Amino acid sequence: MATYTLTTPLTSEDTKQLVAGDTVLLNGTIFTARDAAHKRLVELIEKGEELPFDLEGSVIYFVGPTPPKPGDPIGSAGPTTSYRMDSYSPTMLKNGSKGMIGKGKRDQAVKDACVKYDGIYFGATGGAGALLGKKITSAEVIAYPELGPEAVRKITVVDFPVTVINDTHGNDLYQMGREQYEVKD
Amino acid sequence: MREIEFDVVVKAVRDIIVHCGTDLPKDTYDALEEAMEKEASPVSKEVIRQILENANIAKDEKRPLCQDTGLAVFFVNVGDEVRIKGGLLRDAINKGTEQGYTEAYLRASTCEPFSRANLKDTVGYNLPAIIHFDIVAGDKIDIEYAAKGGGSENVSRARVFPPAAGKEGIINYVKEVISDAGGNPCPPITVGVGIGGTFEKACISSKHALFRDIGSVHPDPEMAEMEKEILDEINKLGIGAMGMGGTKTALAVHIESNPCHIASLPVSVNVQCHSSRHTHITI
Numbered sequence: 001m002a003t004y005t006l007t008t009p010l011t012s013e014d015t016k017q018l019v020a021g022d023t024v025l026l027n028g029t030i031f032t033a034r035d036a037a038h039k040r041l042v043e044l045i046e047k048g049e050e051l052p053f054d055l056e057g058s059v060i061y062f063v064g065p066t067p068p069k070p071g072d073p074i075g076s077a078g079p080t081t082s083y084r085m086d087s088y089s090p091t092m093l094k095n096g097s098k099g100m101i102g103k104g105k106r107d108q109a110v111k112d113a114c115v116k117y118d119g120i121y122f123g124a125t126g127g128a129g130a131l132l133g134k135k136i137t138s139a140e141v142i143a144y145p146e147l148g149p150e151a152v153r154k155i156t157v158v159d160f161p162v163t164v165i166n167d168t169h170g171n172d173l174y175q176m177g178r179e180q181y182e183v184k185d
Numbered sequence: 186m187r188e189i190e191f192d193v194v195v196k197a198v199r200d201i202i203v204h205c206g207t208d209l210p211k212d213t214y215d216a217l218e219e220a221m222e223k224e225a226s227p228v229s230k231e232v233i234r235q236i237l238e239n240a241n242i243a244k245d246e247k248r249p250l251c252q253d254t255g256l257a258v259f260f261v262n263v264g265d266e267v268r269i270k271g272g273l274l275r276d277a278i279n280k281g282t283e284q285g286y287t288e289a290y291l292r293a294s295t296c297e298p299f300s301r302a303n304l305k306d307t308v309g310y311n312l313p314a315i316i317h318f319d320i321v322a323g324d325k326i327d328i329e330y331a332a333k334g335g336g337s338e339n340v341s342r343a344r345v346f347p348p349a350a351g352k353e354g355i356i357n358y359v360k361e362v363i364s365d366a367g368g369n370p371c372p373p374i375t376v377g378v379g380i381g382g383t384f385e386k387a388c389i390s391s392k393h394a395l396f397r398d399i400g401s402v403h404p405d406p407e408m409a410e411m412e413k414e415i416l417d418e419i420n421k422l423g424i425g426a427m428g429m430g431g432t433k434t435a436l437a438v439h440i441e442s443n444p445c446h447i448a449s450l451p452v453s454v455n456v457q458c459h460s461s462r463h464t465h466i467t468i
Contacts, residue, residue, distance in 0.1 A: 001228070021228060036301065066249045066292045075290055076249040081336045081369050103427060104336075104369040125232050126336065126371040126427055127460040128239035130207075130248040148303055149252075149292055161235070163228065163429065173228075174368055177430015181226055182423030 005159070009057025010098040012118040018164045020171035024122065025159040030059040030101070032153040034080060037144055038088035041152075045095055052143035052152055059099035060092060064149035065133065074139040074155065076129030079103040082121070086110050093119040101162055105174050114166045122162035123173070135160040187264075187324040189468060191271035194326070197468055198281025201330050203289040205462040206254055207247050209240040212398040213436075213461040220373050220433040229431030233373070236426070236459055247289075251460045254291035255332030257282045257314040260393055264323035274326070279312050286311040294335070317389060329396045331463035337374065340366035343388050343453035355380065355452050356415055362454045363419050363435070368428015371458035375399060376419065376438045379453040381445035390441035391455035396463050399437045412438045426459075
């Protein structure tokens with residue numbers, strides 16, 4: 001298990017070196033979106049319309065932060081459960097996105113899309129919202145403000161700690177980890 | 186008859202919500218520390234280390250522990266010799282909930298089931314609270330509170346078994362629920378198991394079981410033994426912290442058991458994430 005420091009936008013060269021279980025410290029601009037925003041983004045892609053941000057090399061963070069305290073860019077901001085984005089993520093990866101940050105297992109279609117389009121599914125520590133929120137140095141709502149916590153935000157992260165769950169080689173840390181530690185009677 | 190001012194209840198509720206949003210209870214913190222020491226997987230150990238660092242940051246800087254600041258859930262025991270002056274007890278609890286969530290910059294997470302419209306500007310900020318009332322003897326109001334997140338609630342389940350399923354059927358069912366949940370409910374989890382009663386009684390018991398302090402021992406030795414057995418079985422699943430593989434999937438299993446109908450054996454499994462934000466006050 002290696003540790004990498006990567007800066008967005010990510011390239012195929014960045015993602016192909018990663019293996020499930022690796023730690024990555026992410027830097028640069030990433031975008032936030034949950035299910036409601038994904039639904040709208042994928043509809044735009046299907047209609048061939050312009051998106052509120054460039055998907056090429058993008059990393060999408062599945063998060064609905066708490067409101068910021070005065071003077072802070074964002075409140076607590078840990079990952080939400082990712083399976084709710086399973087039906088949208090393959091389309092995002094097909095159209096240039098290279099990474100997703102969330103928690104919890106993905107379906108086979110997402111894992112296959114990671115292999116096909118050089119995408120990575122990163123896991124962040126759920127419930128570590130205060131710690132992860134502090135790694136975000138700026139945040140700006142760039143689309144769908146009416147969705148409140150679910151709006152699309154452009155955020156800047158510094159050494160944002162994530163673990164590779166699904167890599168471009170078809171590995172799945174959740175499966176591997178569990179097989180290693182399961183005690184069968 | 187003792188009278189308690191409406192605003193006294195509002196303030197008490199507001200205070201516990203603000204406190205629980207940023208300050209992980211000692212029982213939970215201690216259990217996580219112990220889990221970190223005993224966890225065999227280095228990846229899961231690191232996850233628990235981050236969880237504890239997060240708790241320290243949240244406490245020191247008054248930041249919400251998690252962005253999912255939950256629905257506000259209360260179990261309220263109202264003494265039969267007490268009345269609220271100036272309003273209804275339910276309204277006071279809701280008002281205190283709204284004040285606490287707003288003032289501590291917690292998230293408004295209640296919404297309409299189908300349109301998914303957030304209720305903060307219509308019903309109230311993170312309202313309505315979920316409140317379970319009971320009436321007891323005395324002139325006090327006893328309030329148990331927990332902030333209940335969505336991720337762990339989403340994997341919870343209930344089922345009414347035939348009586349023949351017995352203890353073994355229940356143990357296998359709890360294992361199955363936790364195994365299917367994997368990393369989604371943010372392990373290391375606490376597992377509340379409600380047994381007996383009717384369908385809804387089992388569900389409410391499984392919720393209430395999560396309010397018990399982690400590390401406390403069930404007063405009934407038979408139930409205490411069963412809790413241990415289920416905990417061991419869950420930790421053999423290998424799920425680990427955040428599902429990354431490991432030996433500490435659950436911190437505790439808490440059972441609440443009730444008499445039930447001769448034809449049924451209801452069981453409910455309610456899961457609590459590692460951010461077990463709960464407290465208890467008496468007014």
